Amino acid sequence: MEQKRYPGIFTGAVIGLLLTAPLIAIFYAGEMLLGLPFLPFDLFVWVGQVLPGEIITVGIDSIVGIVTGLNLGETSSAAKLIEQALGIAMVMGIGVVSGAIFFAVMRATQNRHRYLAGLIYGVLVGVPMLWIITGLPTWNLNDQPLMSMIWVIGLFLIWGVAHNVIFHELSSVETESIAGQRISIEPIDRRSFLVRVGAGAATITVIGAGLGAMLRRETGVQTVALPEGATGTASASTTRWSDNNPLPNADVEPMPAPGTRPELTPVEDHYRIDITIRPPELDASEWRLNVSGLFDNPAMMTLDELMNSHEPIDAFITMSCISNQVGGDLIGTQRWTGIRLNELLADWSPQSNATALKISSADGFDEFLDLETAMSDDRIMLCYAWDGEQLPVRNGFPLRVHIPNHFGMKQPKWITDIEAVEDAGEGYWVRRGWSAEAIALSTSVIDTVADQSAVDEDGQTLVPIGGISWAGDRGISSVEVQVDGGEWAEAELREPLSDRTWIIWRYDWPFVEGMHTFAVRAFEGDGTMQIVTNATPHPDGASGIH
Ligand SMILES: Nc1nc2c(c(=O)[nH]1)N[C@H]1C(S)=C(S)[C@@H](COP(=O)(O)O)O[C@H]1N2
Ligand SMILES: [Mo]
Numbered sequence: 328m329e330q331k332r333y334p335g336i337f338t339g340a341v342i343g344l345l346l347t348a349p350l351i352a353i354f355y356a357g358e359m360l361l362g363l364p365f366l367p368f369d370l371f372v373w374v375g376q377v378l379p380g381e382i383i384t385v386g387i388d389s390i391v392g393i394v395t396g397l398n399l400g401e402t403s404s405a406a407k408l409i410e411q412a413l414g415i416a417m418v419m420g421i422g423v424v425s426g427a428i429f430f431a432v433m434r435a436t437q438n439r440h441r442y443l444a445g446l447i448y449g450v451l452v453g454v455p456m457l458w459i460i461t462g463l464p465t466w467n468l469n470d471q472p473l474m475s476m477i478w479v480i481g482l483f484l485i486w487g488v489a490h491n492v493i494f495h496e497l498s499s500v501e502t503e504s505i506a507g508q509r510i511s512i513e514p515i516d517r518r519s520f521l522v523r524v525g526a527g528a529a530t531i532t533v534i535g536a537g538l539g540a541m542l543r544r545e546t547g548v549q550t551v552a553l554p555e556g557a558t559g560t561a562s563a564s565t566t567r568w569s570d571n572n573p574l575p576n577a578d579v580e581p582m583p584a585p586g587t588r589p590e591l592t593p594v595e596d597h598y599r600i601d602i603t604i605r606p607p608e609l610d611a612s613e614w615r616l617n618v619s620g621l622f623d624n625p626a627m628m629t630l631d632e633l634m635n636s637h638e639p640i641d642a643f644i645t646m647s648c649i650s651n652q653v654g655g656d657l658i659g660t661q662r663w664t665g666i667r668l669n670e671l672l673a674d675w676s677p678q679s680n681a682t683a684l685k686i687s688s689a690d691g692f693d694e695f696l697d698l699e700t701a702m703s704d705d706r707i708m709l710c711y712a713w714d715g716e717q718l719p720v721r722n723g724f725p726l727r728v729h730i731p732n733h734f735g736m737k738q739p740k741w742i743t744d745i746e747a748v749e750d751a752g753e754g755y756w757v758r759r760g761w762s763a764e765a766i767a768l769s770t771s772v773i774d775t776v777a778d779q780s781a782v783d784e785d786g787q788t789l790v791p792i793g794g795i796s797w798a799g800d801r802g803i804s805s806v807e808v809q810v811d812g813g814e815w816a817e818a819e820l821r822e823p824l825s826d827r828t829w830i831i832w833r834y835d836w837p838f839v840e841g842m843h844t845f846a847v848r849a850f851e852g853d854g855t856m857q858i859v860t861n862a863t864p865h866p867d868g869a870s871g872i873h
Contacts, residue, residue: 333434334497336427341521342493343426345528347419350486352535359539362471363478364460368604371414373459375602376691380759384865387650391864395652402656403598410604425452426490433494441495442488449487453480464691465607496520548724551611551717553664554634567594568662568715576822583821584793584833586775590824591643592659594714599721600648600657600735602755606721607689607741614725616709620746621681624674630725634711637670642706642729643824645797649734649756649765650864654772654873658797660828663729665710669702675747677702683751686728687744694737694754696730698747706731706800706827709742731827732799734765734868761866767799768868769857771806771832771849781838788838792818794847794873797829802852806832809846818847846872 334342357363375383390406399405429448438444457479460466469475497517569591576590583590599606611630618626628636641664651657677698684701687693701707708729711718718724723740730738736756757763774794781790796803803823807815818834832847849857861871 331437332499333437334430334494335434336431338497339430339490339494340423340427342430342490342524343422343424344419345525346426346486346489346493347422349528349531349535350422350482351415351418352532352539353482356535356539356542357478359543361474362544364469364475365605366456366460366479367414367418368411369414369460369463370417370456371410372465372603373463374417376463380761383759384761388863388865391650391652391655395655401596401598403600407599407604414604421452429490430494433491439495440491442491445488445491446484447487448490449484450480452487453483456483464689465603468607468609468689493524548608548720549611551630551711551725553712553715553717554639566715571715574824576824579822581819581821581833583831584775584791585777585780587793587831587833588774588795590660590821590828590831591714592661594661594716594719594722597659597661597713597722598648598657600650601690601740602692603690608720609689609725609741609743611725614743616726616742617744618675618746619744620685620748621678622747623676623678626675630711633666633671633709633726636674637666639664640667640708641665642708643828644729644731645828646729646735646738647767647770647797649736649761649868651770651869652864653770653861653869653871655869658770658829660824661713662715663708663710664712664715665708665729667705668707668709668728669705671709672698672702677747680749681747683748685744685746685748685752686739686742687746688739689741689743692739692741692755694739694757695748695751696728696737697751704731732767732801734762734767736761737765762868765868767797768870769796769798769801769803769849769851769855770870770873771796771847771857772873773808773845773847776836776845778838782835789835790838791833792836792845793831793833795829795831796847796849796857798849798851798857800827802826803830803832804850804852804854806830806834806847806849808834808836809848810836811843812846815848848872 351367354364354366358365390409391402393399393409394402394405432438433444457476460479461472461476466472497520499517574591614630616626616628616633618628641662643660644663645658645660648657682698684696684698685693686696696707706729710727710729711725713719713722718727723742726742727740728738728742737754753763756765772794773792775792777791777793781788783789792808796806803820806818806820808818809815816834818832821831821833823830848859851857858870859872862869
């Protein structure tokens, strides 16, 4: 009498784990060497886009909370790392669960196939993954779609067959011996076989990840020639505006307290918040701005045409994410250069029944802008440069929009389409439960209590305290500092870089030895005090005293 013994669910989960790790490593090598899709990040982005807004909000809050709570450094980079880890964990989780299911089914059906069941398994898991990858907005940017599809399905077929072969190897034949005792005839020694599978998986994982990391292909974006006058330098070189020009308020007193953040954020230090893990890399020569909908003159503009269509304007602008906590680092100031949107609108000529512009992006993001505002507010710009250089990929290359007085979520990056529509809809984050208006709330932050830079004045030691206040385009009329819950004292204000940037304030505090608590609040241009009650970022932006 012959009977087969099959490995069970737990073994299936372990094998799933052992085979999915190298799968991810090979995906990674494929992305780094050949620019093929990296499933874990695509899966994460897809999950982020289909999950309901409330869940995403809890997710964002927890990530920002973890990053700030554990002091993991700059919020937006740390958050992206956590998102990457989550993407990898998701694929591992799918591997473990489906491995367990595969083994359970194989066992229940006493399946004896060596390859066929594995091929079917590979298709069953691989096809949904391919469906997810090819359904993402960024799939359009893939310049080797066929190769990518073959790659994804091929890897899953191999992965599926590997499960099958291992299941087969781990199944043993039991025969009943004459003495009535069961003797199992194992084709191989299970333990050493599993060890070999583990070692093989680890080897492939390390080699795949190592190759990917070492041979990372050049992903540099092409350099675009900016129109003359846009860079602020005599030659249209790629050097930064701020490398060649002092800030307009450079010599104006008061000077920032030592330790205050730079008034103009270095471009590479600017925060980055968006819905993908890897920012879309648009090819500037193939990129077009597609202007459609209710226009008399719809257009399809190249980047060159757009940049040279009108006189460039530039402005110092502070932008903040609505997810920024009071005192958080999701806020920055740049020198933005671009074309006035209302001059372009005049060329395109909106029809009388249009009331809004729908602005869409390569990553699937979109927002609406009231048409009347777009026509009347000549500060609104389609921006192609920060600090005199083409936009960094992460910050929206080749084109983004600036809309004064609003949080970042109203201002798409990587713009591809502008459509005039009859009725405004809800933009990406509004559909997910965030503020429809997303007006920038006023905020104040203490950057430094510079006790190392204290000065003596008339026998009194003064400790410079400093930081920023910002109220969108509404200006700051005064800033006050409070020590240990006492009287609010007026701080000195630096001249801001523009009516839309943060203002740097400074308060020279008469030093008293001991432990102290400092607080700051600002008043907007019209005298309105900033909101001092605590509110979480969701849904209208954070408020409260720093
Ligand atoms: N296409 C696109 N544009 C976008 C986003 C996005 O996810 N996709 N995020 C918005 C949000 S929420 C913010 S805060 C700003 C951030 O711009 P930055 O990454 O350059 O700082 O971009 C906005 N524009
Ligand atoms: Mo944001």
